[in-house]
Amino acid sequence: MxxxxxxxxxxxxxxxxxxxxxxxxxxxxxxxxxxxxxSEAYRSPVAHVAGMTGPPGVGKSTLMNGLIHGWRSRGLxxxxxxxxxxxxxxxxxxxxDRTRLATDPEDQGVFVRSMAARDRLGGLAGLTVQxxxxxxxxxxxxxxxxxxxxxxxxxVADVADTVVLCVQPGSGDSLQFMKAGIAEIPHIIAVTKxxxxxxxxxARADVVGALSxxxxxxxxxxxxxxxxxxxxxxxxxxxxxxxxxxxxxxEDGRLARARHAQASDWLIDAVRERFGxxxxxxxxxxxxxxxxxxxxxxxxVTRYLSPA
Amino acid sequence: MxxxxxxxxxxxxxxxxxxxxxxxxxxxxxxxxxxxxxSEAYRSPVAHVAGMTGPPGVGKSTLMNGLIHGWRSRGLxxxxxxxxxxxxxxxxxxxxDRTRLATDPEDQGVFVRSMAARDRLGGLAGLTVQxxxxxxxxxxxxxxxxxxxxxxxxxVADVADTVVLCVQPGSGDSLQFMKAGIAEIPHIIAVTKxxxxxxxxxARADVVGALSxxxxxxxxxxxxxxxxxxxxxxxxxxxxxxxxxxxxxxEDGRLARARHAQASDWLIDAVRERFGxxxxxxxxxxxxxxxxxxxxxxxxVTRYLSPA
Numbered sequence: 001m002x003x004x005x006x007x008x009x010x011x012x013x014x015x016x017x018x019x020x021x022x023x024x025x026x027x028x029x030x031x032x033x034x035x036x037x038x039s040e041a042y043r044s045p046v047a048h049v050a051g052m053t054g055p056p057g058v059g060k061s062t063l064m065n066g067l068i069h070g071w072r073s074r075g076l077x078x079x080x081x082x083x084x085x086x087x088x089x090x091x092x093x094x095x096x097d098r099t100r101l102a103t104d105p106e107d108q109g110v111f112v113r114s115m116a117a118r119d120r121l122g123g124l125a126g127l128t129v130q131x132x133x134x135x136x137x138x139x140x141x142x143x144x145x146x147x148x149x150x151x152x153x154x155x156v157a158d159v160a161d162t163v164v165l166c167v168q169p170g171s172g173d174s175l176q177f178m179k180a181g182i183a184e185i186p187h188i189i190a191v192t193k194x195x196x197x198x199x200x201x202x203a204r205a206d207v208v209g210a211l212s213x214x215x216x217x218x219x220x221x222x223x224x225x226x227x228x229x230x231x232x233x234x235x236x237x238x239x240x241x242x243x244x245x246x247x248x249x250x251e252d253g254r255l256a257r258a259r260h261a262q263a264s265d266w267l268i269d270a271v272r273e274r275f276g277x278x279x280x281x282x283x284x285x286x287x288x289x290x291x292x293x294x295x296x297x298x299x300x301v302t303r304y305l306s307p308a
Numbered sequence: 309m310x311x312x313x314x315x316x317x318x319x320x321x322x323x324x325x326x327x328x329x330x331x332x333x334x335x336x337x338x339x340x341x342x343x344x345x346x347s348e349a350y351r352s353p354v355a356h357v358a359g360m361t362g363p364p365g366v367g368k369s370t371l372m373n374g375l376i377h378g379w380r381s382r383g384l385x386x387x388x389x390x391x392x393x394x395x396x397x398x399x400x401x402x403x404x405d406r407t408r409l410a411t412d413p414e415d416q417g418v419f420v421r422s423m424a425a426r427d428r429l430g431g432l433a434g435l436t437v438q439x440x441x442x443x444x445x446x447x448x449x450x451x452x453x454x455x456x457x458x459x460x461x462x463x464v465a466d467v468a469d470t471v472v473l474c475v476q477p478g479s480g481d482s483l484q485f486m487k488a489g490i491a492e493i494p495h496i497i498a499v500t501k502x503x504x505x506x507x508x509x510x511a512r513a514d515v516v517g518a519l520s521x522x523x524x525x526x527x528x529x530x531x532x533x534x535x536x537x538x539x540x541x542x543x544x545x546x547x548x549x550x551x552x553x554x555x556x557x558x559e560d561g562r563l564a565r566a567r568h569a570q571a572s573d574w575l576i577d578a579v580r581e582r583f584g585x586x587x588x589x590x591x592x593x594x595x596x597x598x599x600x601x602x603x604x605x606x607x608x609v610t611r612y613l614s615p616a
Contacts, residue, residue: 055363276584278614306586 005033007040011138015111018138022113025130030299038130039293041137045259047079048246049132049142051160056147058168059192063227064145065102066235068110071141074239077109079135080143083116083128083155111135126273129266130295132159158262158269161255162245164188164238169196169203185211187222188241194226194233201226220248260288267294267301275305313341315348319446323419326446330421333438338607346438347601349445353567355387356554357440357450359468364455366476367500371535372453373410374543376418379449382547385417387443388451391424391436391463419443434581437574438603440467466570466577469563470553472496472546477504477511493519495530496549502534502541509534528556568596575602575609583613 010021025034050067054060064080071078103110115128128144135142146156157163165186189207194200207224223241227234249255264287272280280286283301288294318329333342358375362368372388379386411418423436436452443450454464465471473494497515502508515532531549535542557563572595580588588594591609596602 272584274584274586276580276582276587278582279584279586282615307590 005037007037007044007134007137010037010134014108018111018134019113021134022127022131025134026127029127029130030302035295035299038133038295041134042263042293042295044137047136047139047142048242049136049144049159049161050164050242051144051146051156051162052164052166053146053156053186054166054190054192055168058166059230060145060147060166062230063166063190063192063235063238064143066232067143067239068103070235070239072107072109076140077138078141078143079111079139080113081128081131081135081145082112082114083144083146109139111139129159158265161249161258162187162242164190164242166190166192167203167207168192169194169200185222187220187245188238189222189224190227190234190238191224192227194228195231220245263294264288267297270294270298271301271305274302279305313345315345315352315442315445318345318442322416326419326442327421329442330435330439333442334435337435337438338610343603343607346441346603349442350571350601350603352445355444355447355450356550357444357452357467357469358472358550359452359454359464359470360472360474361454361464361494362474362498362500363476366474367538368453368455368474370538371474371498371500371543371546372451374540375451375547376411378543378547380415380417384448385446386449386451387419387447388421389436389439389443389453390420390422391452391454417447419447437467466573469557469566470495470550472498472550474498474500475511475515476500477502477508493530495528495553496546497530497532498535498542498546499532500535502536503539528553571602572596575605578602578606579609579613582610587613 005021005024010017013020021037024031025038028034052060052064064082068078068080103112113131115131132142132144144156144159163186165188167189169191189211191200191204191207204224204226211222211224223237223244225234225237225241227238249258267288268280268286271283271286275282282305286297286301288297313329313332318325321328329345332339333346336342360368360372372390376386376388411420421439423439440450440452452464452467471494473496475497477499497519499508499512499515512532512534519530519532531545531552533542533545533549535546557566575596576588576594579591579594583591591613594605594609596605
């Protein structure tokens with residue numbers, strides 16, 4: 001078994017092999033072969049990772065369908081992770097039918113995976129980062145979707161290179177989101193349901209106004225796009241905006257720095273989830289240096305902190 | 309100092325003494341006198357605890373102002389905790405100006421406290437439960453407000469006896485919330501901005517329809533109210549609904565059971581926050597029996613789990 005779990009074997013095995021690898025990661029995230037696979041994938045990034053968030057009902061599923069088809073028609077392969085909000089009490093994915101992504105199961109260039117956010121201690125689904133890292137080594141685009149207000153922008157920023165926030169005209173969202181999320185301003189804002197006309201225009205103007213008060217991204221001007229996913233209006237603009245942000249990150253080592261910060265944050269979160277605030281304190285230095293991968297470091301720290 | 313920190317001293321010292329006690333709890337939550345105060349307050353509940361949640365922009369602040377004044381005019385004392393959504397990265401309360409509660413600072417019968425939700429590991433602000441427990445022993449009503457979608461209903465259900473969810477007409481919230489939060493159906497749903505007319509009526513009908521598919525509260529029919537906080541329309545209905553739910557909980561030991569479950573959940577969460585998943589496993593039995601209070605139990609478990 002174990003010799004099968006390499007990045008090359010997953011790559012050559014297609015979607016079925018990827019699904020098996022993800023199942024193995026879920027079942028035994030600490031096993032050596034899993035840690036090795038994750039470390040290998042972590043060191044071989046290919047994809048740009050786009051994250052999409054926004055409240056329920058804003059039209060994310062339709063938009064994601066449009067994006068996936070848009071990227072596919074440009075010849076790019078796409079992997080998609082849809083994180084279901086779930087209940088600590090019910091423990092399960094509540095919205096099994098939420099992600100109605102109309103993808104062709106025969107198309108090896110599209111892979112869709114739903115993950116239940118396990119509990120609030122996990123933030124994003126416990127294995128979202130691991131799944132993203134593997135997909136990032138295998139596809140051209142990884143698209144991660146979360147649902148929510150406020151916290152979800154932070155969550156998706158933990159895994160995505162480019163964060164797209166969807167807001168809906170007339171819901172009061174446009175201004176309030178900016179206010180609530182001011183420290184985690186997304187890289188792109190999509191005002192959905194542009195077919196609402198004047199209301200959508202006003203929402204866009206509100207967002208642009210709120211953004212003008214901040215300078216969160218140090219040289220990146222946050223585009224505010226009007227979209228109508230149903231009419232397929234604005235999807236190309238959104239794809240172009242993601243591309244431009246990718247180009248922006250490629251300059252001056254921004255992407256490498258951002259991904260290193262994400263990996264470092266993930267390591268600390270993972271140690272905290274396993275061993276609590278007390279464990280983070282006892283672990284001492286939790287940085288990532290040189291050839292470290294967060295998955296290998298977590299193994300080391302786990303061995304160090306586990307009572308003999 | 310220490311002999312001042314009793315429930316009686318806080319009660320007789322008025323709002324200033326309460327503010328000092330909360331500061332002391334925040335500074336030294338594990339000190340013996342703090343644990344003693346919390347345990348005493350835990351065993352002397354007076355207030356009914358109402359929780360209010362909903363997305364930003366739905367009109368919660370206006371509604372809370374109306375409720376506070378409504379309760380005060382009925383001769384009840386009210387303590388209010390407003391939990392600010394905050395950022396893990398910025399660490400602070402982002403919406404310092406969010407809770408514009410127009411209360412009279414001279415009125416000893418109203419106490420308002422804003423708390424920043426520290427980080428996502430803390431769920432609700434780390435000390436929300438402690439503050440609620442002290443206030444619950446001193447006031448007739450405790451009102452806890454959180455902001456958000458999805459997770460926030462779960463959060464507020466961790467501290468409140470009666471959960472009120474505010475939804476806004478025309479935002480798509482009404483149906484999506486019901487779908488997303490199906491395991492944590494609130495006890496009361498307030499459709500705000502009833503002045504929107506037909507849109508509000510439709511939102512109410514949507515919510516009623518969605519509710520008809522579930523039977524979450526075992527004998528409690530979830531009222532769906534139309535409110536216009538600005539026009540002060542429907543506030544009495546909301547106060548009456550909270551009262552009716554209080555009466556419902558008083559029957560058959562429901563309130564005691566619900567509060568015991570909350571306290572047990574809090575204890576497990578607190579152990580997990582300090583010592584992680586690994587600590588919860590090592591702690592073994594984490595139940596609350598007889599005269600146990602969750603605060604005393606946390607002290608015991610902390611001593612047991614802390615490396616010597």
